[in-house]
Amino acid sequence: MPAGGQGFARPVPPGGYHWWYADAISDCGRFAFTVIAFVGSVFSPYYHWSGRRRPENHIAFNIALYAPGRNFWAMTERSVTSLTRNAKRLTIGDSSMEMADGRLSIRFNETALPWPGQRAWPTPISGSIDIMSEGVCGEVFPLDETGHHFWSPRMAKASASIACSALPGGGWRGRAYHDLNFGDRPVEEDFIGWDWARGSGSHDDDTVILYDALLRGGGRKRLALQTGGHELRRIGMPHRRNLPRGFWGVRCGVPCDDDRSAVITRRLEDSPFYTRSIVETVVNGRTLHMVHETLDCVRLGNPLVRLMLPFRMPRRPGR
Incomplete structure (x- = not known):
């Protein structure tokens, strides 16, 4: 079984993927967000059509902000020229994730597409998210029987604060969660x-x-x-x-x-x-x-x- 280390630097083989996920719900229950950073984007039609030979040429930073009466959703795929990463930090375009001292710091600068049913133009959204946890888990669980897909709930019990000018009041606090998934072939195969x-x-x-x-x-x-x-x-x-x-x-x-x-x-x-x-x-x-x-x-x-x-x-x- 793969070790839980390597942070954001884990190699992604041809046909494979790695994603880092975070979510939170506000203490009042009216707001939420999800963030997913992909290397070898599993949902990407471009990655599929390319033959999945170069996962680092199909990267994306997905952010969704849910608020009463208005949601924001962004997921733009980019090429390898927009990617830098090491064990502690991942940067995709102008957005990033960084892990230090048990804190996951997320910075995002993306363009949200109009939400279905909402009349709006593409909207720039930028801000910051800080996720704090009492402990970081290194345990990795296989998700299939043949060792192609793995999952690790890195920060299963955490708290988050988000700051974004597009949100009412400019941000909120709430309960959070962070995990990661990785594999060496498409999820739809297994x-x-x-x-x-x-x-x-x-x-x-x-x-x-x-x-x-x-x-x-x-x-x-x-x-x-x-x-x-x-x-x-x-x-x-x-x-x-x-x-x-x-x-x-x-x-x-x-x-x-x-x-x-x-x-x-x-x-x-x-x-x-x-x-x-x-x-x-x-x-x-x-x-x-x-x-x-x-x-x-x-x-x-x-x-x-x-x-x-x-x-x-x-x-x-x-x-």
């Missing part, structure tokens, strides 16, 4: 799809993380973890219960104690192959408020879906 969720009951509660993946070979990978910030421990995982489908009909689900204990309280993303929501659920008797995602890898690999993606994920050859 997965039918997965559901993932993380959350807690209150600010001081332990974080619960749920991973439920269906494998192409017919198997299933299910992980249920709990942490107070220092050590990860496995917990019992209930059966998967269906969640309501969105506009595009992606089949969503989340492990929970019974069919009535899973409710989508806010739908954040709804695409032909991916959904993200805030979900209230009950796991082992605990009521949890969770960030939840579903990835349908079969739909991701559909040629028609790939043709749609450039409208949301434009590519620039340079910075």
